[in-house]
Amino acid sequence: MPAALAVEPPVAAPVVDDQALIAAVLAGSSQAFEEIVTRYQRAVYNLAVRTLRDSNEAQDATQEAFFKAYRALHTFRPGAKFSTWIFTICYRLCCDKLSKRKRISGDELPDRADPSAGPEMLAERSDEAVRLRAAIDALPEKYRTVVTLYHLQGKQYDEIATVLNLPLGTVKTHLFRAKEQLRKALSP
């Protein structure tokens, strides 16, 4: 089962939970917010970079997501998962960027085509992680995001559905089709 890689703190990480950190930030602690950034910036960046397939835009989206989260931290519902909240913010920002990109370029597809992610290029890539990442990049946006969140959050389908604002059944269908396409792309 894919672990929630970036969400679960490593063994050596401090035991302070997210709720306590948020309370500390609201009380004026800068260090607490630094800790939140340390915990989530990788995961948020990965969601953005997988969705947008552009490092610069992903950095902008990550920064904006943290900025919006910081500004709206007082509205964060106690008991909710911070990861789901910040992923939702980040995903909406990515959607905005994709639709802006679509408006500018006038493309039918909302995302930018990645020429290095084609099947012939995939065949040349030996490393499993590189091949898998390229295969994910080659997926359509809706499947790519579901797989990325599945990778980041594990089998928490309801959390994925919340982030994407989709029904649970749709998330499962998207994930199934995404996995089928991935398997096809990765098969020798």
Add this chain to the structure above:
Amino acid sequence: MTHDDDFADLDRMLAALPLEEPPAALRSRILTSTVYRPAPAVHAWEFWLVGTVLALAAWLLWLVATVPHAGERFADLTARLVEQGGLTSLTTLLWLAVGISTAWWISQLSFPTARRVRSR
């Protein structure tokens, strides 16, 4: 056989897939835009206040400028106020000067805290 079993290999690959490292500068970018954001030179409410005052001043200026013989009327009004206020009388001016200087002198007095503590 479930879908999970179908994709066991893929799930294993996904679980083993390391996350991409974000660029090193991203963290400082985030912190600079949030907790370490420099305080703005002018607050929004200050900007609006100055704007409103300027607009009001411009409107008043326009109002005065468009009234016929505005300059003469203004000079008349000022002269009347000076006369009615007794500001043409030397005695009044003298008492006014005494009052202002006394108020200024009192405002310059300082009472050391230690002395007040001792007197309690």
